[in-house]
Each structure stands twice: as C-alpha cells, then as structure tokens.
Amino acid sequence: MTQIRERSVLFADLRGSTALFETLGNAEATSVVTHTVSLIAQAVDECGGKLVKTLGDGLMAVFDNAADGVRSSVRMHELLERVVSRGKQHGASQGLSALRMQVALAHGEIVEMSGDCFGDAVNVAARLLNHAGDNETLITKEVLLGLGSAMKSRFRSLDLIAVRGRAEPVHVYVLDKPQVGDVAATQFGDIIQAVEPDGIRLVWLDLDRVFDIGSMPIVLGRSTQATYCITDGRVSRSHARIDWHGGSFSLTDLSYNGTFVRFGNDGEIVSLRRGSCTLHGSGSIGLGSSPTDLSAPTVRFEVLHFADTEPLPLGQSRSRG
Template sequence: MPELTIAFVDLTGSTSVFETLGNDRATKAVTKLTQWIGARGQANGGTVVKMLGDGVLLAFADNRAAVDSMVQIQQEHAKRVQQWPAHLKLLMQIGLARGSVVWVDGDCFGDAVNLASRLSDLAGPEQIFASDTVIQSLGPRSLVRNRSLGAMRIKGKVDTCEVFRIEWQADMQSEFLTVPADLHAITPKDDSDFAGIELAWLDATRTFNSSDLPLRIGRVPEASFVVSDPRVSRMHATIGMVSGNYVLEDVSSYGTWVRFAGSESVVQLRRQDCVLHSDGEISLGAPFSDFSAPTVSFKLMDGSMALARSAAASAR
C-alpha cells in the first residue's frame, strides 16, 4: 500500500453565504473556490480524490509538497478574502495526515484519510492541523513552523495522537507575552513549584496536575476543558509547562484575553503565548469589555493543594 499525505480542506462560513446569496449563486461561489483549491493542489503535485460539497480531499506522494501546498493555499486565499464582505467570507480549515492508503475505483481509504478528516473538523477557520507523522516526515531541517498541541484523543482511534498546528501567517509570533508593569522577573522554576492548575467556567470546575499537561480549552468534547460557546473555537487555547512556568497559548480564530488578579491590565493574545504567573481570568473569543464573553478563571496551586483537589475529585 502506498504511503501518502492526505489533505482535507473544509470551507467554513458557507451557511451565511447561502443565506445571503441564495442557493444558485452560493453554490457557484463554493464550487468556484473548491475548484481553485483543487487546481492549486494539483499544481503542487497532489491528486484531487474528490470534491465533497464544501470540501476537497487531496492526496500527495510527497509530504513536503502537501504541507507547502496547504500553506500556500491559506496564504493566497487570505489575501483574496481581505476585500470580501464579512458575511460572504469563506475560510478554510485544513487537516493533514500521512499513512498507508488503499485505492479503490479512484477513491482512497485508510486511517490517514479518517484522521485528516477529523483534524480538519478540530481545526478552526484559517488553521492547519497536522498529525505527528506529517511533521516527522518533514525532517529535522524543515523550516515549516509548527506547534505541538499535545496528545489528543481522536474519535475513532484507540490511541491518542499528537497534533500539531502549522503556522502559515507571516506575522505569527512565538515569544512569551507579558504586561511589564505587572510582572517581576520571570525565572525558571521547578515543576513542583506549581503542581496544579484549577479552571472554572460557570458550574464546571476541574483541577489539572502537571502530568495532565498540555491541556486544551475548546468547545469540542475532545478538549480537556470544554467551554460551550459559539465564540470559542473548537480548540481555542492550550496550557503547557515551559521551564517550570504555566504558559497559555492562543490557537483560536478570534483571540484570547488574559487578566491577572489585582490588575486592570489585559494581555491580548492572537496566536501568541502568555506566562500565567499568578491567578486570573481568561476571556475566550471576546474581550472582557463584553459582559457576555465566556470567561474561565484559573488558580495556580502548590503540590499539596493540587493533590488534595485531585483526590477529592476522584472520590466523587
């Protein structure tokens, strides 16, 4: 069986387009865009397996060509839609997976196909999610920027799968962001200094130990902490440990805002990082000034407190 990289490109925003343009005009617009995606993929060595209404399934023998093609498609389309009215914008969420594939009557089947589809579902608009096999096949010298989102439990798979987000925007930053007026010098700590973090939203409260990291905040069931609000992306943000510090990373479509206890300053994140140096609140998809914004409170706990909270949760 040949080993291929499968790309699943799904369009978002089609509901609004159909409501605005009507079925005939909207169908033509969606078809024109999916045909363009297919043509761009073919130009980079890919094969269009099939069109799926508002999606495109492609297969690539060359893994690097697949990644480069998806990055190029996102970059070119981002320029194209800048002048489009907001209610007519069709954006793309892309899933990439590599593995053995079986061809039957021009269609392809296999775990990589299913995984690419699931990763596309998990990705938000303008995002590219890739499996570990795709990233590993790029090799250590690859210049493709990517971030691990940690091991996720994917529907239909027994084992967890490490998922990566491929960064295609030229203005993406990877530095930790802080508010200088609020922070003392941040120095590396032992992981035991902060042994747990508690997240709370409405009536839901969960405690995560350092062994649970990285954890994911989002609106899909696969998220570690689920926030069911339409402004929250499927996978909105991650919290991990770097040099003993808890680090929040925004991976959403609409941004994340952080406010620390005792401070009026707000850190706004747009696919950026922030060190969680003390307790505070996280607003997802809308700023704190929006009273209806889904807001998650967080508390950093020492080892004994985290152990006690975890034991209490297990006893329930």
C-alpha cells in the same frame, strides 16, 4: 483497480460559507464557494498531488510524500488570503471576508479503489479538521517525520489528541503562524506586552484544576477523553483548545456553536467562531453561548504566576498597589 500505497492524505474545509448564503443568496453564494474551492484545488496540482474529490465547501487530496502535502496546504492558505483580500478591496460582502479554512494531513497506508481512498490515514485526516482553528494546518507525527528539518521547525506539538472513532490518541502538530515581535495581540483591548505566566486555573461547577505550561494543550469538551471534561449536552465533544505559545495562553474555538470569553466580571464579550484569542487575567469562557446566560456551561479561568502569589478565589480581583 485496487492499489495499496503509502500516501499523505489532505483534507481542507472552508468555514464561514453559511454567512455567504445568508448575505448573497443561494445562487451567488454557491458560485463563490465553488470558485473558491476550485481555486484552492489548484494548489494540489501545483504541488504534485492528486485531487480525489471535492466535498461541497472542501476537498480531499493525496500526495506521494508529506512535504508536497504540507507545501500544498501553505499554498491553499495563500490562495484563500488572496481571495479574501481582493474581496475587501472591492467592497465584497462581510460573508466573503469571513471565509476561513482548516487543513489536516495524515500519512499512512491507504487503499485506492474506484477513484476514492480508504484507510486509517484517511479517517484521521478527516477527523482532525474538527480540532483545527481558523486558518490552521494540523498534521500527524507520521507527516512530520517525512519533512525536512527546515519545514519541521515551522511546526509545534499539540501533544496527543483523542480523535473520534479511534482508540489510540494521535500526536498532532500545528503549523505556526508568524509572530509579531514579543507582544501578544488579543481580541480584547489593545496589544499588550507579554508577561510570561506559569499556569492557568479552570473551574466548572466542582471541577477545579490548575494546569502548568507542560500540560498544554488542554482540550475542553464533552468527550471523556477531553483534558477538561464538561458533561453538558450543549458542549461539543472537542469544543475548544487552550495552547501555550509565544509566552501566553491562546484559546481556540473548535465547535459549531461558538466559544465566548468575558474578561473580568463585567468586561466585553469576545465571540470566537473557529477563531482564537489570548487569555490574560481572569474571566469566564462560555461554551456554546455567552457567559451572561446563567444556564450556559461556563468555565471560569485565571492565568497564574506561581512565583508571585497563590491563586485567589475566582471572581476576586487582585489589588495593584
């Protein structure tokens, strides 16, 4: 029987499962992934949703309302964290410890037919997963409008994002993670006290642009609809995203080949694979391979403080007298 209904559609996807197959072998890795997907699927039933199908290392579900869908997403992240934490306590492989999850929700009219669901909301939710970083939940504006004020306050806007296969961009929101005091943690060096910048400068070949805080988020990618378009075949359509949050710029990898950050001219290389790090000072961002690969598409960056000084040519350091 075919039915047309208003539904919130949720897609969840495990990342890092490839490493499990490399470390555990096919049989054991398949068992772990299947068990983990079955576990997070419990969150659908707990929150009054309907599991439409599992998708290898992910799932699709629908909910009568947005609030139940978001609650299910939060519960999924809690369940996965429990699996990963228990694995670490019992000396599980690094592959299990590296499991991450992305969740995306959209709301709208869908067609329910033969146990499956179809429609614009289904397509948008599925493709939003490509814009999500590790352990992120992304929702559309239509989902946000269906939430109570307390739950709405947990989301922040990523503004309009171009979604593949859709002519109109989608207003997307991300579920905030808890913040720790007023410091910004980075994957490079120690935790540093946040000194709020005003903008960020990006340079690739002759594409030299300065973005202020109001321009966030910046999507770096090959798509002509990306905020900062890098026309190189090794770059994903939406490869990485720069957000402004908590007084600092955060870079999140959205690709399958990874994003690599080098701080300064010869600093440590930070490898982001669906992960994030805080950008500070200046350095370079390698899209798909390390900035040390001279043939790789590399974007140089400088975090700017407009009130203090004009930006210097990238690669030239500021004296601290």
